[in-house]
Amino acid sequence: MLQSKTRWNFPNNDHEISKWMDDSNGMSPIILDLLLQRGITTKKQATTFLSPDLANLHNPFDLESMDKATERVHKAIKNEERILVYGDYDADGVSSSTVMMETLIELGATCDFYIPNRFTEGYGPNESAFKAAAEDGVSLIITVDTGITSVHEAMIARELGIDLIITDHHEPQEELPDAYAIIHPKISPKSLFQELAGVGVAFKFAESLLGYFPEHLLDLVAIGTIADLVPLVNENRVLAYYGLRTLSTTKRPGIKALKQVCKIDGIVTEEDVGFLLGPRINAVGRLQDADLAVQLLMTDDAQEAQQIAEMIQEINKERQKIVTTIVSEAEAMVNTDEHDVIIVAKEGWNEGVLGIVASKLVRKYDRPAIVLAVKSETSEVKGSARSISAFDLFTNCMKVRELFTKFGGHSQAAGMTLPRENVPMLQSELNSLINQQLSEEDFTQVVDVCRTVSITEINEKLINEVNQLAPFGMANPKPIFHVKHIPSDMRQIGNMQKHLKVQFRDETITVDGIGFGMGNLYSKVSPKTPISVIGELSINEWNGNKKPQIVMQDMKIEERQLFDYRGKKQLNLTSFINDSKEGLVISNSTIDDLPLSVNQISYKSDISNLVKLDSLYILDLPPNLSILKEIIRSTSPSNIYAGYYIEDSAYMKAFPSREDFKWFYALVRKRNTLDLNKEIKLIMDTKSWTKERVLFISKVFFELGFVKIEKGVIEYNPTPVKKDLQESILYQERIVKADIEKILYYSTYIELKAWITNCLEDLKAPKEEVTNGL
Missing domain, CATH: 3.10.310.30 (Diaminopimelate Epimerase; Chain A, domain 1)
Incomplete structure (x- = not known):
């Protein structure tokens, strides 16, 4: 068995596709199922979701104070007042600042932007920045992606004679700032969608200010929305969907240059934003002033854009090094x-x-x-x-x-x-709160698995259907599928063998599974074992060839496993014992440096108190099969490792027949005395026997009392007690040893696994009920 790292949550199978309330013809069962899991039960809802439409965006004036704020900005522009856009240093804040600046510039405003330094000023508006703005003649400040908790700063703005318009999406707290206007979905009773990113709120404000729908700003909206991990449903889904299209064909020199250093070519996906563009924009504000990122997005000069993009690339590399160092220190x-x-x-x-x-x-x-x-x-x-x-x-x-x-x-x-x-008080209080609210199971990461698919179902058509649900993100995650199959091939790949590649084959269908960072699981999977994997389906393109694959995220094995290391003279235990949760080693020689979770016994040990455990390591053959059966039954291990080696095999030596014994006995009786020191070579040549066979037959006769042996000289006993060969302990031990070797050492993998399974199945067999004394 192999425990998964995460807890797999499968959907409730009680629902049926028939729950769809109207005609759903033309949709595949898998798409219907995925939509149903997202609460979509009608054809109209499905069409809205699968075909995002800009017409489905809500009216900007549904947001509270939109009209008041719009009127104030137009008044400021008319009166040539100085306007300051106050942003945040993350990708959402940077894109929000750019949206608002480009809007104001288009309207002819006298404006500038300000993003606080993370290290010297911290997050959000601050008193010093507002006072500096007042000294510069600013009479109107518009925050983007920040400000909803700035109660003190709003008071300072009033004292300075500055009108403050707050646009934000973060969680409001008990007291709201006393600002000129606050545009925030979560404090707007008419708002039909409250999960916009900061850039989404800024975009709504821009639409109101411009008096038309500014499609040219959608590339910026996509960056902030996707990078800020807001739910990609409703308006966010529409904005991200069309924003990615705009990103793919953008004319902005800054974004084009950033795409170039990220090696993004062609269609831009949500993954490109989430893992490439967004982190690089974020990196600037993480290490220095975020102004550079705004300059990149706003510049009209291709050469300047290229220079800034390369600077940001270097900043991101430095950020990665710093993260690696701190993670190492924190983990310690x-x-x-x-x-x-x-x-x-x-x-x-x-x-x-x-x-x-x-x-x-x-x-x-x-x-x-x-x-x-x-x-x-x-x-x-x-x-x-x-x-x-x-x-x-x-x-x-x-x-x-x-x-x-x-x-x-x-x-x-x-x-x-x-x-x-x-x-220390925070540590104590949060520990108390989390222990009151969560069970041990809650601390295991949960992965929502949309459904189980067979190898024959995984094809390019299915993957294309699934991609209709893109862009994926929060509240609309990329579907995770479950596959259970016996791998036809498995190997470690990549630098330091860190990754795992699995091949599944069913009839003529072949599907590859790739598990990044899962190379360590290679040694934890035994042959011919069905494995369960979960992951995302994708198409691997190489040299013009397209092939469906599953990008594995987790793996588990639900049946007992046998790991066959028989016959390895120098067996390294470390690689598989150190990972054991609860293990038991059977060995006749002491093994040093075992983990605390692993104990050791020999076949002479008391086994009456053995308990169930994770792994059993058999490093020596037993003196009899029954004792090993009892150990296996008592421990009921999830994984069994067979790692024994035979120097002198009984099974591989031909066992003397009764005719062999008769011939030798007749020789001794005829000669009365037989000196093996002188005549053993002659016997070996005459019968084509090995020396071991001659000695074995001699010892059996000696044990039964048929002969006497002293210093290699055999003397016939004329008055022996009549006994059968079977009464010889040596004879029986040889038979038992050979039988043990046949079953445990020379058997095939399948035969040995079947023997172990039978040992455990004996436990499952119900005992017969005693009735009427019978």
Whole structure:
């Protein structure tokens, strides 16, 4: 058996395709099933989802204060007031700032943008920046992707005589800022969709200000929406869908240059944004001022765009190195035995990458993680948090809001600043809260598996149908499929053999499975064993050939496995014993340095108290089959490793026949005395026997009392007690040993596995019920 790393959640199979409320002809059963899992039950809903339409976007004026804010901006432009766009340093904030700047510039505004430095100013609006803006003559500030928690800063703006328009999408807290206007879906009663990204809100504002639908800004909207991990449903799905189209054909020099350094050619996908474009834009604000990223998106100069894109590429490489270092240091501090919420802190850590580090800790330990940089000069800590799906980080941190100097975020991600001395209290409170709310099972990452498919179902047509549901993202994840099949081939590939390639074959159909970072599982899969894998379906294109494949994310094996290492004289135990959860080694010689989870016994040990365990390692053959059967029954192992070696085989030596014994006995009786020291060679040549056979027959006769042997001289006993050869212990041991070798050593893999299975199936056989004393 092999335990999966994640918990696989299959959909409730109680539903039927017949739950569709109207005609669904023309759709494949798999697509119908996937839509049903997304709550889509009518043809109209399906059409809306599968064919996103800009006409389905909601009216910008459904957002509260949109008209008031629009009127104020037009007034500022008319009066030639100075307008400042105040953004955030992530990809959503950068794209939001660009959307608003391009809109204001198109309207002829006198405007500029400002993005705070993550390290010297922190997240969101700040008093110093507002005062500096006032000194520069700014009379109107528009925040994008930030500001909903800036109560103090809104008060400062009023005192400075600055009108503040807040556009944001982050979670509102109990007190709202006293701003001139707040445009926020979650405080807008008329809003039909409340999950827009910051750039989505800015885009709505831009549409209102321009008086027309600004399709040319959709490439920017796609970057912020996808990179910020908002739900890709409803309006976000439409914006992302058309935004990706615009990204694919964009004329913006900055985006074209960034696509070039990312080696993105042709159609841009949500994965290109999420894993290539977005992280590079984010990297700028993580390590320095994010202004450079806004300049990249706004520039009209191709040469300048290329220079900035290359600079951003280098910044991203540096970011990756810093992340690797901090992750290594953070992992050394983690103690999940004591705490179910991970909190690590250290002086000198780069604040800009702590969210990435927290995400990596969550993935590795399946625990919420808070990663903090210690600021010794202020006796504060500042950092980021990420959570597991079962634990709402925002809600729970708000229960201890008094511990934070600053706090904000979502259910799964947050940023925070707090006094250093409050960290132990935060650790204690969050541990208490998570233990009250979650069970042990909740700490295992859950993967939603859409359905099981056979090898024959996986083809290019199915994959193309699934891709109709793209763009994928939050609330519309890429479908994960389950496959169970016996691999026809499996091997490790890539640098350091880190990856796993599996081939599944069914009749004439062949499907490859590729598991990145799963190379370590190669030694955990025994031959001819059905494996279950989950992953995404895709098409692998190589040299013009297209082939369907499953990109594996996890694997498990639900039946007992036999790992056959028989006959290996120098067997290295380390590779498979160290990973054992609960193991037992059977060996007649002591093995040093076994893990604490693995015990050792010999066949002479007391086996009456053995319990069920994960792995059984058989390194020596038993003196009889019954004792090994009893050990296997008592331990009922999930995995059995056969690793014994025979120096002197009984089974491979021809066993003397009764005629052989008769001939030799007749010789001894005739000669009365036989000196093997002188005559054994003659006997061997005469009968074509081995020396071992002559000696074995002699010892059996000696044990039965038919002869006496002293210093190699055999003397006939004229008055022996009549006995059968079967009464010789030596004779019986030879038969038993040969039988053991035949069953356990010289058997085929299938035969040995069947013998082990029979040992365990004996346990399942119900005992006969005793009735009327019978």
